Amino acid sequence: MHTENHKNKASRIFDNLLIVTFVIGLFLPLVLTHNRKESATEKRKLAEFPQLKWEHQTMLKFPSQFESFFNDHFGLRDQLTQVYSLYSIILKNSSNPKVLIGLDDWLFYVNPSEGNSLEDYRRNDPFTPEELRSWKIGLEAKHKWLKQRGISYLFVVVPDKYSIYPEYMPEHIRQVGKQTRLDQLIEYMKDSEVTVLDLRPALLAAKQQGQLFYKTDTHWNDFGAAIAQHEIIRTIQKVYPNLIPNLSPINYSWQDFGLIEYKSGDIANMLNISYFLKEMVPELRKPLPRCDKQIVDKHPEDQMKATFFTDCRIDAPRALIFRDSFFIALQPYISQYFAKTVYVWEWPDIKLLEKYLQYNHPDIVIEARVERHLKFIK
Template sequence: MVEKRKLSKLPKLPVNIKEIEQFPAMFNRYYADHFGLRELLTHYYKMLKYSIGDSSSEHVTIGKNGWLFLGSIKNYYKGYSDPIGDVRNINLYSQQELEEFSLHINRLSDWLAKKGIQYIFIIAPNKHTIYFDQLPGDILKVNENSATDQLINYLREHSTVTQVDLRPALINAKQDHQLYYKTDTHWNGYGANIAQYEIMLEIEKLFPGKIQPELQNIEDLVFSGGDLANFIGIDINRIYAKPIF
């Protein structure tokens, strides 16, 4: 299936004046959805658009080297919390939002502490943040600091909650391995491996000797498709990483 929608059904033969008036438009919609080789032609049309960097979905931006990113640079776009606006540092927190976020985090931490539970606040970056260099060249940052930078800096001054910012480790590790799928929004086995290791390091500090942080051995397997590839109706095999146990 190349489109995420229900195709039009063959309309019943009209039996009254109103249905006769509606029948041509209904049949045209049916024919447009079911003419011969439609799925094959639609698939190759979308593959052609992908090959020239033209996305067939407003929710997907085609970057460099075949990378796909959720979101759009269009001014009116607000879908999926506008991830490209986020990575361009356009969508920033207000002072009130920072205060409310900090208050919520502190209350949650205090509530867990009363139950003997240590709370750790983890920043898990999206693909846009780690692979900003693979976005189209005309997508530029508007401000120096991001909303995440704002939040981390504010929490450092107004909270005692332990923080783990995964961004530096992932940015450093991407020099050796691909950490996110090209055609999907999520990180792959390598990315998850780095993330779990950084989190375990912080937990080990809180509970010395209780765990042994370690990076897992990873093998590459073929990955087909991806949520972003499905958005634009293409099917591409990619390599993905899987832990070896």
């Protein structure tokens, strides 16, 4: 009898603990609801609390706006989404439609609205003949306009990660066509005066030395950028031999780099798992020459997109570079070859070229664009 009473008492205690736990789990997120403006894990702005106005349209929108606010701000959201994303990695099922989980925890950025890179990888979203003609007309117009002013022009295409590491793409992603958009553009421009530099051959040859791209980030790492800078300067000297006659492109090898821990990849942040996924990445052992840097135009939302120039050498040509995020790692390498380099985060047309010539009449204009952005013609 005593034993049975003891079991009943233990059962009641367990039931009460279960109820208390359920109640705490139900109300704790409400108690811990916050009003932060940004998510540290998701790297984005959170929905703001909707305005309260006695207006018909405002009242109609209030329920959905409040739901967005609550979904972004309820307590423990960051922790719960991290756990959910961790299970997504384990199950190889991405919790973010912009992210593809590949083999060996390689992550690929496949945002359809930013060039539809997944379908390009599959050779399933080619340029139309009209789009190819538009590309050629645009590139040749810039080349001709600059040439008339004694300025050289180089168009550089930075490959997406899947072009260098296709072996880590999921096995169920099949290639159904013959050419990517970059393949088409290179072939279409082969008889043009415009030099279109395809960095894929140089990077594919160098990947035997060591890793060139981050596993958890869409960008190349410092070693990948080092290989790219060598190919860019080598191409400039080949096409425009009088531009940088006295400087040999520095040929870095894997032995020039040491390994450090990296845990803030932009794709990992999209999945809220940068805390869990870490990798060892190359860092140049010997520091690059220091160049003076000055901001020309601040960007209202992102300081990384500010227009700036660097002063590095006296007896060297000047450059104007139109770039994207891949030039962040490339910039310290490239700047050392030029006296003054202006960096602009935009896609240029003739009007924009004319605007930026006022800052620094360059000897060469370099326009660099990541492969997936070839979809957008300008």
